[in-house]
Amino acid sequence: MDEIRDLYQQVILDHNKNPHNFHKMDDADSALEGFNPLCGDHYTFYVKFDGETIADVSFEGSGCAISKASASIMSTALKGRTRAEAERLFELFTSIVTGKIDVVEHVAELGKLAAFAGVAEFPVRVKCATLPWHTLHGALQGGATRVSTE
Amino acid sequence: MNHMWNDSSTPDTTVGTVYDAQRVRADFPIFSRTVRGKPLVYLDSAASTQKPQAMIDATSRFYAEDYSNVHRGVHFLSQRATDLYEDARSEVRRFLNAERDEEIVFVRGATEAINLVAQTYGRSQLGAGDEVIISAIEHHANIVPWQMICQEMGATLRVIPINDHGELQLDAFEDMLNERTKIVAVVHVSNALGTVNPVREIIATAHRHGVPVLVDGAQSVQHLPVDVRDLDCDFFTFSGHKIYGPTGIGVLYGKKALLDAMPPYQGGGDMILSVSFERTVYNETPFKFEAGTPDIAGVIGLAAALRYFRSFDIAAIAAHEQLLLSSATARLQEIDALRVIGTAKEKASVISFTLCAVHPHDIGTILDQHGIAVRAGHHCAQPVMRHFGIPATARASFGMYNTMEDVDALVHGIHSVLEVFT
Numbered sequence: 001m002d003e004i005r006d007l008y009q010q011v012i013l014d015h016n017k018n019p020h021n022f023h024k025m026d027d028a029d030s031a032l033e034g035f036n037p038l039c040g041d042h043y044t045f046y047v048k049f050d051g052e053t054i055a056d057v058s059f060e061g062s063g064c065a066i067s068k069a070s071a072s073i074m075s076t077a078l079k080g081r082t083r084a085e086a087e088r089l090f091e092l093f094t095s096i097v098t099g100k101i102d103v104v105e106h107v108a109e110l111g112k113l114a115a116f117a118g119v120a121e122f123p124v125r126v127k128c129a130t131l132p133w134h135t136l137h138g139a140l141q142g143g144a145t146r147v148s149t150e
Numbered sequence: 151m152n153h154m155w156n157d158s159s160t161p162d163t164t165v166g167t168v169y170d171a172q173r174v175r176a177d178f179p180i181f182s183r184t185v186r187g188k189p190l191v192y193l194d195s196a197a198s199t200q201k202p203q204a205m206i207d208a209t210s211r212f213y214a215e216d217y218s219n220v221h222r223g224v225h226f227l228s229q230r231a232t233d234l235y236e237d238a239r240s241e242v243r244r245f246l247n248a249e250r251d252e253e254i255v256f257v258r259g260a261t262e263a264i265n266l267v268a269q270t271y272g273r274s275q276l277g278a279g280d281e282v283i284i285s286a287i288e289h290h291a292n293i294v295p296w297q298m299i300c301q302e303m304g305a306t307l308r309v310i311p312i313n314d315h316g317e318l319q320l321d322a323f324e325d326m327l328n329e330r331t332k333i334v335a336v337v338h339v340s341n342a343l344g345t346v347n348p349v350r351e352i353i354a355t356a357h358r359h360g361v362p363v364l365v366d367g368a369q370s371v372q373h374l375p376v377d378v379r380d381l382d383c384d385f386f387t388f389s390g391h392k393i394y395g396p397t398g399i400g401v402l403y404g405k406k407a408l409l410d411a412m413p414p415y416q417g418g419g420d421m422i423l424s425v426s427f428e429r430t431v432y433n434e435t436p437f438k439f440e441a442g443t444p445d446i447a448g449v450i451g452l453a454a455a456l457r458y459f460r461s462f463d464i465a466a467i468a469a470h471e472q473l474l475l476s477s478a479t480a481r482l483q484e485i486d487a488l489r490v491i492g493t494a495k496e497k498a499s500v501i502s503f504t505l506c507a508v509h510p511h512d513i514g515t516i517l518d519q520h521g522i523a524v525r526a527g528h529h530c531a532q533p534v535m536r537h538f539g540i541p542a543t544a545r546a547s548f549g550m551y552n553t554m555e556d557v558d559a560l561v562h563g564i565h566s567v568l569e570v571f572t
Contacts, residue, residue, distance in 0.1 A: 004519050008512075008570050017507070039511050039527050040541040062541055064509035065571075125515060 006118030007125070008065065015069035020076050021058040028058075034135030035148045041067045041131055047139050052082050057136070064128050066119065071132035073112050083140055089113070090137050096120070097129045169466040175551045177202045177458070188521030191559040196341050196369060196500050196547030197525050199394045201455070208454030209396060209447050220446055221420060221437075235446055238453035239436075245456045246386065246403055247377040253409065255436040256449050259400035260368035261291040263387035264335065266402055266439060267364055268295040270412040271333065271385075278304035281330045283361075285310040285318050285347070286537060287340040290530040292366045296335060305332070312537060316343040316492040320351065327359040334363045338370035342531035342545070343492025344475075344500030346374070353382050362408065368392055372549065373471060373498040375464045378403050390448065394550075395455035399448030402439070409435040416441040459550075467550045471499035474548045478557045485564060491543050499548035502529070505564070508571045510544040516570055517544075517563045524560075 025031075025046035034043045041063030048056040057075040062068075074093075078086050093113055095101045099120035107114050119129045135147045175181045180200045181190055192200060212234065218227035220235045242254045257263045272295075276282070282296045286309050293307075300307045310323045318336075327334075334356045339346050353363045362384035367376060372393040378386050385408070390399040404412075414421055414432050418441035423431040432438045459467075478501055482488050487506035505513055514526035525545045528535045535541060546560055 004516055004570060007515070013571065040535070041511075042541070062509075064511035066512070068509075122515060125511075128511065 003118070003121050007122055009115045009118065011073070011112055011115045012065060012069040015072040016065035019059075019068055019072035021056075021079075022060060022072065023058050024060055025056065025058045028056075030139040030142075032135050032139045032147060034061075034131045034138075036063070036067070036127055036131055037148060039064065039128075041128065043067070043071055043132065043135065045071070045132065045135050045139060047136070049083075052084075054078050054081050054083070054086060059132070063131070066116075066125055066128035067131050070116060070129045073115070074132050074136065077111060077113055078136065086136070086140060090133050093133055094130055097126050169462070169470045171470060171551060171553045174462075175553070177204065178551050179203055179206070181551065185521040185523070186519055191520070191522040191556050191563075193546040193548065193552070193556060193560060194523045194525050195372075195549035195552075196392070196529075196545065198391045198397070199372065199549050200551065201396075202394055202458045204458045205395060205451050205455040209451040212447050212450045217447075219443055231446060234450050234453075235444070238449045241453040241456050242401055242403075245371075245376075245460060246401075247379055248403055249379060250406055252435045253403055253406050255402040255404065255409070255439045256444055257400050257402050257439075258398055258445070259389040259391070260366055260387040261295075261389075261400075263385075263400055263402035264292055264364065264366065265295045266415045267333075267335075267385050267387075267404070268299045270415050270439075271362075271408065272296070272299040273303070274411075274413055275332045276300070276303040276305045279330060280305040280332045281308050281326075281328070282306070283308045283310060283323070283326055283331060283334045283336075285336050286312045287316060287318070287343060287345060287347075287531065287534050288335075288337050289341050289366065289368070290532070291368070292335055292337055292364075293533070309533075310336070314538075315494050316340065316345045316534075317494045318345075318347055318352075320348070320355070323352065324355055327356060327361060331356075331359065331361045334361055335366065336363065337366045337368075338376075339367075339373060339498045339500075340492065340531070340534070341369045341500065342529040342534045342543070343494065343502055344497040344547075345492060345494040346370070346496040346498055348496075349383065350381055357382065369498065369500070372459070374468050384408055390452040390455065393455060394459055396445075396448045396451040399445050399452050401452075406435060409439070414438045414441070418442045420444075462550070471548050471550070471552075474552055474554070474557055475499040475501065477554065478546065478548075478560060481557065481561045482564070485561075485568070487568060488564065491538050491540065499552075500545060501547070502543040502545045504540055504543055505567065505571075508567060510542045512571070513544040513564070513567050516567045517560075520559065520563045520566065522559055522563045 028046035029049050030047045043061030045059045057078050059071045097119040103117035138147045178200045216230050218231045220232040239251045239254045243251050311319045356363045364385035365383045367388040371388045386403040391397040421438045421441040489504050491502040510526035527542050
């Protein structure tokens with residue numbers, strides 16, 4: 001059961017229970033839906049920019065503990081970052097949860113996002129952790145209004 | 151409910167028919183493996199059942215000893231394969247108690263069977279303003295094919311509503327029938343809720359209005375005895391892999407007069423009598439619906455699975471599964487945070503549930519660490535989920551090989567889910 005504790009770390013359980021920035025944003029510059037048709041996870045992400053900087057991020061919707069905590073922690077991690085920094089974190093986060101790189105070397109940079117390293121042991125749950133990030137990535141790139149995991 | 155089953159390895163000889171699930175497990179080689187270091191607790195039979203050795207052997211024996219293409223061949227092996235293939239059709243006919251072998255059409259599964267009826271019967275019968283009736287607890291496989299053909303023909307899809315137990319509201323159904331109704335297509339047992347629909351009553355009601363009925367038996371044939379003549383259904387569909395048979399093979403039963411009157415489904419070899427560039431004469435029922443080389447090994451494997459299944463008293467299997475269902479339901483309902491979705495009076499051994507504040511996906515992952523296989527999601531029945539105001543459920547479903555130990559493991563597993571989340 002150690003793997004389960006690695007996956008459901010306390011910080012993830014806390015953010016699942018009490019997600020941060022969990023609300024609609026009426027004056028968002030970008031609103032994008034993230035959707036996993038297989039399990040029904042469904043969120044809308046809102047982003048407000050101040051030039052190249054992400055001034056605010058929020059989200060609403062429903063899904064599993066991993067996706068909701070990921071959305072919550074991502075929203076706190078991205079506030080105040082530049083687009084380029086956000087893209088860098090997107091790449092880093094994706095590499096960590098897919099087990100491509102070792103979390104140990106990036107703990108400082110990742111902060112609370114490091115809690116998702118345990119997802120790498122659960123391949124079917126990688127999409128849960130990355131759904132918010134892929135959606136945000138879509139918002140940064142512009143274009144699509146809906147991002148699906150499938 | 152009487153005690154005619156037994157879960158222990160020492161059968162209770164004081165009662166009539168004994169059903170010994172432990173001995174049944176020995177026929178399924180998958181149970182000799184472990185999952186994540188734990189004995190396999192397989193509670194996902196509604197998605198697909200595990201396979202008995204008899205079915206696996208019949209399939210590999212066919213490839214090793216009897217293999218050839220079927221029909222038209224003059225050589226020994228082709229005749230042998232054709233005999234096995236057509237014997238399998240008779241086996242299915244006996245299983246459903248259909249009148250004639252020609253009423254059994256082999257398809258890829260229940261999904262293709264329903265598409266076949268929608269695209270042939272539906273296309274030839276439906277016109278603008280006509281109506282098709284389905285129910286609110288259908289699998290997507292008995293929604294989308296009708297939606298597609300209705301859209302194409304300008305017909306309307308109407309839906310029998312359900313109550314909060316997940317039971318059909320039959321009064322509303324009778325009111326929906328009218329001279330524009332061309333077909334009723336209903337599920338026999340709901341995959342998401344376990345509800346057993348009163349199909350005999352539905353069929354009788356529809357027939358009073360002269361409307362034929364398709365029964366989707368994908369979740370029923372493995373849980374209760376089915377007799378298509380007794381039900382008097384016009385079409386009946388099921389999938390092999392959900393009744394201990396191979397994947398990729400299923401059955402459409404149709405009354406011969408209806409099948410004869412229907413246009414063919416796909417064009418190709420085997421479904422013709424003669425072809426010229428000017429005109430093709432189609433083969434007879436059922437061959438006109440079986441274009442191309444069929445899944446011969448699948449058909450032979452299906453027949454072996456049905457023979458295996460029929461070697462038991464189906465009523466005894468049903469009684470055993472009902473015991474597991476009632477015990478699991480009672481024990482799960484003792485858990486405060488747990489809500490059983492689907493509380494119909496008549497249910498097959500399927501339990502959908504939600505756990506307060508724990509998403510079904512998380513339940514599934516944690517149970518999997520205990521070697522327990524359940525399904526989490528919308529179960530291809532999104533309208534059902536919408537009715538109950540939930541995005542998904544966790545679903546435990548029992549088959550002929552499950553035991554009370556499996557129920558114990560499930561209850562224990564759910565407690566460990568709650569431990570993680572509190």
